[in-house]
Amino acid sequence: NAGVTQTPKFQVLKTGQSMTLQCAQDMNHNSMYWYRQDPGMGLRLIYYSASEGTTDKGEVPNGYNVSRLNKREFSLRLESAAPSQTSVYFCASSELEVSGYGYTFGSGTRLTVV
Amino acid sequence: AQSVTQLGSHVSVSEGALVLLRCNYSSSVPPYLFWYVQYPNQGLQLLLKYTTGATLVKGINGFEAEFKKSETSFHLTKPSAHMSDAAEYFCAARSGSARQLTFGSGTQLTVLP
Numbered sequence: 559n560a561g562v563t564q565t566p567k568f569q570v571l572k573t574g575q576s577m578t579l580q581c582a583q584d585m586n587h588n589s590m591y592w593y594r595q596d597p598g599m600g601l602r603l604i605y606y607s608a609s610e611g612t613t614d615k616g617e618v619p620n621g622y623n624v625s626r627l628n629k630r631e632f633s634l635r636l637e638s639a640a641p642s643q644t645s646v647y648f649c650a651s652s653e654l655e656v657s658g659y660g661y662t663f664g665s666g667t668r669l670t671v672v
Numbered sequence: 673a674q675s676v677t678q679l680g681s682h683v684s685v686s687e688g689a690l691v692l693l694r695c696n697y698s699s700s701v702p703p704y705l706f707w708y709v710q711y712p713n714q715g716l717q718l719l720l721k722y723t724t725g726a727t728l729v730k731g732i733n734g735f736e737a738e739f740k741k742s743e744t745s746f747h748l749t750k751p752s753a754h755m756s757d758a759a760e761y762f763c764a765a766r767s768g769s770a771r772q773l774t775f776g777s778g779t780q781l782t783v784l785p
Contacts, residue, residue: 660764
């Protein structure tokens, strides 16, 4: 099915461990985004990539890095996980970095850091 | 900077009653506006969007929203709630120069039998 695929769906990490969250879209979208969702705080932008080869910081980038591997894939890396990074992470894509376009979301990765 | 405010983090309605979820945005320039729905353990799905043209926008599942520039609002309504409407709803905005969407904090809708 066309859309945004995230892996893994669930993950438990120990403090200090590292991991990469994977995201791939098959809609030929140019722009991709990583958000985190925490109760009562809505979605907050971590990083985004307006087009292949570019990445920019969002509202809450500290503790994260990203790679836009190609047009389809946009990964999020936690180098040294902290309990404050316990959250649900969503990847999204958009046809263009243009105002009238909405996003297509993946189903999320639930990350717990203990 | 763009901000989006959703009044009421939790809203409960009876099945068959009117659903009204409130959203206000802050922008001197009318933005592009969106409503998303999130069912438990799922990602967000687009319900409807306002870009230009008619201020009353119809979406999926019987939802609609009206853009009111004078009130800087984009409230979501549905005439008759169904049990399957129980979910979390997010309002989002994107002004002309912004490079990404700004989301509200969400409203959890409960539908009572």
